[in-house]
Amino acid sequence: MKNKPIRMCIACRKREKQQELIRLQKDQGNLIRYSGKGRSFYICTKCLESQHITKIVAGRMKIDIKSVEELLRSYK
C-alpha cells in the first residue's frame, strides 16, 4: 500500500491527508484555487469554519483580504 501524502494546514498547523485539505494558491496578491502549477498551501476544513480564517490566511500569506473572503466563501 502506498502512503497518502500528508500536508499541513497553514492556520492550525495540523497535519492531514492532502486529499482532505483545501488547496489554495496566491496569484499576484490574490487568493485562488490551486491552478495545478506553482506553489500552493493548504487549510483544513475545520479552519475554514473558523471566524478568523480570513484574517489568518490574508495575514500569513500576505494576500488581499477581500479576495480571501470571496474565495473562502465559495467553499462553504
Ligand SMILES: [Zn+2]
Ligand atoms: Zn487547520
